[in-house]
Amino acid sequence: MSVYYEDDVVTVHHGDCIEVMRGLPSGSVDSVVTDPPYGIRFMGQAWDGADIARRTQRGRDNGGQAPAGARGPHGGYRSASVEAGRYSRSMRDAHAFQEWCAEWAAECLRVLKPGGLLLAFGGSRTWHRLACAVEDAGFEVRDSIAWLYGNGFPKSVNVGAAVDASLGLRRQVATRKKEPPRDKASGWGFSGDRTTTVPASAEARAWDGWGTALKPGFEPCVVARRPLDGTVADNVLDHGVGGININACRLRSDAELNRTGDPWHSEDDDKTYTGRTKDGRWPTNVVLDEEAARALDAATPESVSRQGKPRAAARSGEGWGMRSTGAEYDDQGGPSRFFPVFRYEAKASSDERPSVGGVSHPTVKPIALMRWLVRLVTPYGGLVLDPFAGSGTTIEAAVAEGMRAVGVEREESYLPLIASRLDRPVTPVLDLGIGGL
Numbered sequence: 001m002s003v004y005y006e007d008d009v010v011t012v013h014h015g016d017c018i019e020v021m022r023g024l025p026s027g028s029v030d031s032v033v034t035d036p037p038y039g040i041r042f043m044g045q046a047w048d049g050a051d052i053a054r055r056t057q058r059g060r061d062n063g064g065q066a067p068a069g070a071r072g073p074h075g076g077y078r079s080a081s082v083e084a085g086r087y088s089r090s091m092r093d094a095h096a097f098q099e100w101c102a103e104w105a106a107e108c109l110r111v112l113k114p115g116g117l118l119l120a121f122g123g124s125r126t127w128h129r130l131a132c133a134v135e136d137a138g139f140e141v142r143d144s145i146a147w148l149y150g151n152g153f154p155k156s157v158n159v160g161a162a163v164d165a166s167l168g169l170r171r172q173v174a175t176r177k178k179e180p181p182r183d184k185a186s187g188w189g190f191s192g193d194r195t196t197t198v199p200a201s202a203e204a205r206a207w208d209g210w211g212t213a214l215k216p217g218f219e220p221c222v223v224a225r226r227p228l229d230g231t232v233a234d235n236v237l238d239h240g241v242g243g244i245n246i247n248a249c250r251l252r253s254d255a256e257l258n259r260t261g262d263p264w265h266s267e268d269d270d271k272t273y274t275g276r277t278k279d280g281r282w283p284t285n286v287v288l289d290e291e292a293a294r295a296l297d298a299a300t301p302e303s304v305s306r307q308g309k310p311r312a313a314a315r316s317g318e319g320w321g322m323r324s325t326g327a328e329y330d331d332q333g334g335p336s337r338f339f340p341v342f343r344y345e346a347k348a349s350s351d352e353r354p355s356v357g358g359v360s361h362p363t364v365k366p367i368a369l370m371r372w373l374v375r376l377v378t379p380y381g382g383l384v385l386d387p388f389a390g391s392g393t394t395i396e397a398a399v400a401e402g403m404r405a406v407g408v409e410r411e412e413s414y415l416p417l418i419a420s421r422l423d424r425p426v427t428p429v430l431d432l433g434i435g436g437l
Contacts (some may be wrong), residue, residue: 004415005422010395010405012418017387017408021107029111029406030241030382031118033374033394035365036104036130038123039097094129101133104387109138111385114229115242117377120222121147121365127220139224146286147369152216159210164200171197171204221373223285240379249376250280283376287369364390370397378403392418 005012013020108118118139122130135141164171175196199205228235228242235242374397378384382403386394389407391414398405399422409415 004409005419007422009399010407010422012389012392012395012407012409012415014409014412014415016410018104018107020408021104021111021385021387024111024385024406026110027113027239028383029108029116029385030113030403031116031374031378032108032112032385032387033119033370033377033398034386034388035121035390035394036101036388038121039126039129094126097126098129098133098136101130102136105134105137105139108385108387109226112226113239113241114226115232115235115239116226117142117241117244118222118224118226119145119373119377120224122220122222124216124218124220127222131222134222134224138227140227141222141224143223143285145221145223145373147219147221147365148217148286149219150217154211154213154215156211156213159212160199160204160206160208161197163204163207167201167203169200169204171200174198241382244376245379246283249283249372251283287372365393367393367397367400370394371401374398374403375401389418390414392421396421396424 002014003011004014105118105120112118118134120130120134131141131144161171173195177194199208225242229238232242370393374384374394378398378401380402384394384398384403384405386405386407389395389409392407392409395405395407395418407418409418
């Protein structure tokens with residue numbers, strides 16, 4: 001373990017996150033916001049899948065290299081992940097991934113203050129392993145957040161073409177379209193010709209139009225909390241954490257908004273506060289990028305939200321103490337106004353995806369999204385931990401939001417990307433508005 005970068009606000013460690021976290025004081029971190037490997041061998045990267053299985057299974061530790069006959073294109077074990085976008089079907093590797101997640105999550109639990117929150121992204125196919133591991137480590141799973149985006153690229157097999165290939169038949173090309181090169185850093189790096197072929201057999205015609213995968217459109221994020229020390233009130237007073245910053249993450253509107261019901265009454269208090277506020281909508285557990293928001297609005301007519309009335313049958317304190325109907329705002333528009341919307345481009349600028357010496361990270365989250373998440377679970381000036389720093393998006397987000405940050409990154413080639421982010425001027429704290437940032 002070594003310190004790669006350190007100043008008054010940020011510390012970046014180079015090393016394995018579990019080893020580094022073991023050296024951090026217990027109860028020293030206010031929040032953990034991270035995007036760990038998903039165990040799917042993304043783009044053939046050895047750090048996402050095969051290496052995880054190797055480090056957690058006895059009998060496979062042979063100095064970090066797989067035997068030549070089992071070696072993947074990046075030095076990993078083929079038994080864990082053969083190609084990009086695929087993951088091992090063996091229960092052994094699935095359990096190994098979950099055990100590894102539980103190991104680093106247990107260290108996150110220890111370094112978090114009581115009531116501190118963990119936000120961890122997962123893959124749609126392996127997220128269940130992550131969630132179970134976080135729970136097994138001792139966290140209380142509070143919720144999950146769905147990050148919806150519109151620029152995913154399907155990695156699907158043409159079933160009809162596969163049938164012809166299995167029969168040894170060559171298909172005729174019907175059309176050929178030149179595709180513009182895609183940004184390799186966006187995660188797919190596709191370029192060249194897109195061709196349409198004609199089935200060469202009756203068997204293939206029966207399967208024409210069939211594939212093996214959907215277009216990816218969301219990533220789940222686990223929302224978990226270290227158990228409270230007493231009540232919520234006791235915990236926030238003693239440790240300074242334990243809640244989520246609702247008001248700082250509301251969806252703003254220029255119009256005056258009506259809101260009915262006070263969600264913070266106790267179970268024994270049936271008093272209802274009714275008033276007018278410009279605070280904005282309550283943040284949701286679904287967040288969109290601009291493309292997903294446009295698609296949602298295009299498919300659904302505009303609607304009008306009217307002021308709701310308290311539900312007489314609902315006591316305060318039941319279901320978070322909410323007594324309102326859910327339609328509490330006098331406004332009009334498409335359904336995307338109900339969700340946080342973050343600007344993000346498929347071919348991101350250098351501001352979104354730093355590159356140093358030709359090296360860039362393939363799985364960069366939008367900075368606006370990470371700033372919103374950091375703000376949601378961290379008190380102003382608090383300490384954010386990212387055990388899988390990557391290119392440093394979470395670290396940059398924490399600094400921009402007035403927080404301190406500790407990051408850990410194992411891959412040496414990504415460390416200069418973090419430094420390049422920290423060399424940039426800090427932008428002001430975001431003021432989230434309806435329709436995006």
